[in-house]
Amino acid sequence: xxxxxxxxxxxxxxxxxxxxxxxxxxxxxxxxxxxxxxxxxxxxxxxxxxxxxxxxxxxxxxxxxxxxxxxxxxxxxxxxxxxxxxxxxxxxxxxxxxxxxxxxxxxxxxxxxxxxxxxxxxxxxxxxxxxxxxxxxxxxxxxxxxxxxxxxxxxxxxxxxxxxxxxxxxxxxxxxxxxxxxxxxxxxxxxxxxxxxxxxxxxxxxxxxxxxxxxxxxxxxxxxxxxxxxxxxxxxxxxxxxxxxxxxxxxxxxxxxxxxxxxxxxxxxxxxxxxxxxxxxxxxxxxxxxxxxxxxxxxxxxxxxxxxxxxxxxxxxxxxxxxxxxxxx
Amino acid sequence: xxxxxxxxxxxxxxxxxxxxxxxxxxxxxxxxxxxxxxxxxxxxxxxxxxxxxxxxxxxxxxxxxxxxxxxxxxxxxxxxxxxxxxxxxxxxxxxxxxxxxxxxxxxxxxxxxxxxxxxxxxxxxxxxxxxxxxxxxxxxxxxxxxxxxxxxxxxxxxxxxxxxxxxxxxxxxxxxxxxxxxxxxxxxxxxxxxxxxxxxxxxxxxxxxxxxxxxxxxxxxxxxxxxxxxxxxxxxxxxxxxxxxxxxxxxxxxxxxxxxxxxxxxxxxxxxxxxxxxxxxxxxxxxxxxxxxxxxxxxxxxxxxxxxxxxxxxxxxxxxxxxxxxxxxx
Ligand SMILES: Nc1ncnc2c1ncn2[C@@H]1O[C@H](COP(=O)(O)OP(=O)(O)OP(=O)(O)O)[C@@H](O)[C@H]1O
Ligand code: SF4
Ligand SMILES: [Mg+2]
Numbered sequence: 001x002x003x004x005x006x007x008x009x010x011x012x013x014x015x016x017x018x019x020x021x022x023x024x025x026x027x028x029x030x031x032x033x034x035x036x037x038x039x040x041x042x043x044x045x046x047x048x049x050x051x052x053x054x055x056x057x058x059x060x061x062x063x064x065x066x067x068x069x070x071x072x073x074x075x076x077x078x079x080x081x082x083x084x085x086x087x088x089x090x091x092x093x094x095x096x097x098x099x100x101x102x103x104x105x106x107x108x109x110x111x112x113x114x115x116x117x118x119x120x121x122x123x124x125x126x127x128x129x130x131x132x133x134x135x136x137x138x139x140x141x142x143x144x145x146x147x148x149x150x151x152x153x154x155x156x157x158x159x160x161x162x163x164x165x166x167x168x169x170x171x172x173x174x175x176x177x178x179x180x181x182x183x184x185x186x187x188x189x190x191x192x193x194x195x196x197x198x199x200x201x202x203x204x205x206x207x208x209x210x211x212x213x214x215x216x217x218x219x220x221x222x223x224x225x226x227x228x229x230x231x232x233x234x235x236x237x238x239x240x241x242x243x244x245x246x247x248x249x250x251x252x253x254x255x256x257x258x259x260x261x262x263x264x265x266x267x268x269x270x271x272x273x274x275x276x277x278x279x280x281x282x283x284x285x286x287x288x289x290x291x292x293x294x295x296x297x298x299x300x301x302x303x304x305x306x307x308x309x310x311x312x313x314x315x316x317x318x319x320x321x322x323x324x325x326x327x328x329x
Numbered sequence: 330x331x332x333x334x335x336x337x338x339x340x341x342x343x344x345x346x347x348x349x350x351x352x353x354x355x356x357x358x359x360x361x362x363x364x365x366x367x368x369x370x371x372x373x374x375x376x377x378x379x380x381x382x383x384x385x386x387x388x389x390x391x392x393x394x395x396x397x398x399x400x401x402x403x404x405x406x407x408x409x410x411x412x413x414x415x416x417x418x419x420x421x422x423x424x425x426x427x428x429x430x431x432x433x434x435x436x437x438x439x440x441x442x443x444x445x446x447x448x449x450x451x452x453x454x455x456x457x458x459x460x461x462x463x464x465x466x467x468x469x470x471x472x473x474x475x476x477x478x479x480x481x482x483x484x485x486x487x488x489x490x491x492x493x494x495x496x497x498x499x500x501x502x503x504x505x506x507x508x509x510x511x512x513x514x515x516x517x518x519x520x521x522x523x524x525x526x527x528x529x530x531x532x533x534x535x536x537x538x539x540x541x542x543x544x545x546x547x548x549x550x551x552x553x554x555x556x557x558x559x560x561x562x563x564x565x566x567x568x569x570x571x572x573x574x575x576x577x578x579x580x581x582x583x584x585x586x587x588x589x590x591x592x593x594x595x596x597x598x599x600x601x602x603x604x605x606x607x608x609x610x611x612x613x614x615x616x617x618x619x620x621x622x623x624x625x626x627x628x629x630x631x632x633x634x635x636x637x638x639x640x641x642x643x644x645x646x647x648x649x650x651x652x653x654x655x656x657x658x659x
Binding site: 051143155159185186187188191192213214217259260263271272 | 347349372374375376488489490491517518519520521522523524526527545546547548549551552572575585586587589590591592593596597599600601604606609
């Protein structure tokens with residue numbers, strides 16, 4: 001399978017400015033700090049990590065919704081990171097994004113019908129086609145055509161998320177960056193939407209970057225998974241291998257924190273202490289060392305790079321994990 | 330002897346009178362909760378979990394909402410008969426709520442100190458200094474480091490997990506006997522969720538309050554709840570002790586929920602989703618509300634609305650599969 005998208009050393013640093021009249025840059029929030037990965041055509045790459053780890057910023061920087069500070073975003077062989085104007089507009093038909101918080105992007109004065117029609121209107125889809133598509137998409141995301149004339153505030157949190165998904169599907173995109181698309185959905189509808197996304201993926205050869213915090217959902221839908229922490233990828237690999245054999249302590253903690261639907265289970269949970277450090281002042285060395293139960297001296301001083309950690313497609317960035325040579329990943 | 334429930338909800342009906350019809354958001358909810366117990370309310374979005382909670386707190390905006398029937402007994406007294414003034418003193422004091430959306434209870438333009446002091450002084454006759462000390466104690470209790478200096482911060486200066494801790498601290502300011510937590514961890518990442526669930530469990534042990542845990546996550550239910558009520562379309566469909574529910578689920582909707590969850594240990598090729606969608610609450614189907622989506626529906630399911638019955642000791646189910654033929658009544 002060829003790479004549809006390749007991200008190379010992507011960085012997004014948001015300047016922190018002080019002073020009202022002559023603002024001066026006093027620092028930077030390193031939201032994305034040197035991220036590299038590839039996405040093969042037709043696959044789903046899961047991107048997981050705690051809030052603020054930079055997964056959404058990565059998604060937005062790919063689409064140039066925010067201008068990357070550094071790095072390349074190669075889509076179908078072309079660096080799109082500096083696209084502007086008409087080229088960017090065209091690109092945004094190809095690459096769509098489903099947002100995390102649909103309420104913020106749903107205009108409270110527009111009906112559901114108007115909200116879903118909006119992107120099609122912008123790209124000149126004829127009225128009749130628009131109307132058919134609205135009915136189809138409402139059905140597809142688990143709403144009914146009787147919802148068309150209602151306003152966002154009349155829906156519960158989960159129902160609103162579905163409206164956002166319907167809107168993203170309107171322009172038949174090739175790559176969809178899904179930023180927490182099902183996390184607000186209740187499980188029965190979540191299962192339908194996941195099934196639907198998998199169906200649509202097969203049928204239309206769609207490629208997904210699936211950003212989520214629900215590790216069970218990511219496990220189910222992804223072919224490969226990248227785990228992010230403080231703007232970096234700490235582990236990436238083929239999904240079954242990564243879940244069965246997590247190498248990075250952060251991945252291990254994430255996996256052990258999942259609440260499982262089994263009241264008999266009594267587990268030794270690895271509860272991480274503390275909060276995510278500030279991305280404007282990340283810890284030196286391994287950025288995870290302040291919360292890592294295994295940290296040693298070298299972790300406080302030297303930054304670990306991603307290295308092959310099994311003979312499969314599996315890399316991790318941890319000093320304490322042995323490098324495996326002869327990998328084909 | 331069985332402990333007396335601290336809170337009893339009986340046949341609660343909360344409807345919204347909108348231009349397009351009457352939304353039966355809560356339509357016959359009954360449950361009870363005992364001191365120190367954690368009761369889960371689980372169900373899909375729009376099933377009426379939040380409206381149930383807001384009805385108990387008497388926070389339903391009228392119009393368009395109205396509690397049209399039922400009783401909410403707190404220590405035997407019906408909260409639905411209390412005056413607005415009496416409710417204000419009960420709310421946040423004896424019964425407290427942590428909201429689904431943190432920003433509905435935290436005001437972004439005031440410091441955490443101002444908000445906590447105000448809440449504490451609403452319910453307790455204490456000086457500002459005493460209120461601040463109490464606020465520090467509470468932030469300490471919920472695990473916010475350097476609490477005294479963090480008091481001066483604004484809500485947006487906290488991370489999501491820390492903000493949720495602040496909300497919990499705020500809700501706990503007057504030692505409530507019942508804490509209603511509406512999806513308190515839904516917006517949080519798993520490692521932070523694990524911390525908050527652990528925090529709630531610890532606080533409950535230390536303070537002995539009853540917790541109503543509203544969630545859509547069966548994993549959270551399995552982990553923290555003693556008993557669980559499953560809701561569908563404004564009605565309870567199953568109610569039992571937690572291990573009983575997971576070991577012997579009885580309602581077809583509960584079966585559907587359980588098979589919809591992606592499992593890591595045993596990756597399904599395809600998830601077994603419940604087909605269809607929840608009904609329009611303004612126009613509920615005749616008979617069982619779940620019938621249009623139910624794989625086990627029989628003819629009579631489209632005619633008779635099943636009663637919520639204790640078909641097995643301590644296990645309530647609303648389903649005709651368990652009704653004796655002659656017992657079927659509406
Ligand atoms: N102001 C209102 N006007 C009309 N209908 C309303 C109003 N508020 C809520 N509803 C409806 O009441 C029903 C129950 O809503 P509620 O918020 O209790 O659901 P929930 O179970 O908490 O869902 P979620 O999991 O999405 O939070 C929904 O169908 C909702 O659309
Ligand atoms: S009453 Fe009938 S339709 Fe309703 S849940 Fe039971 S079997 Fe299904
Ligand atoms: Mg709710």
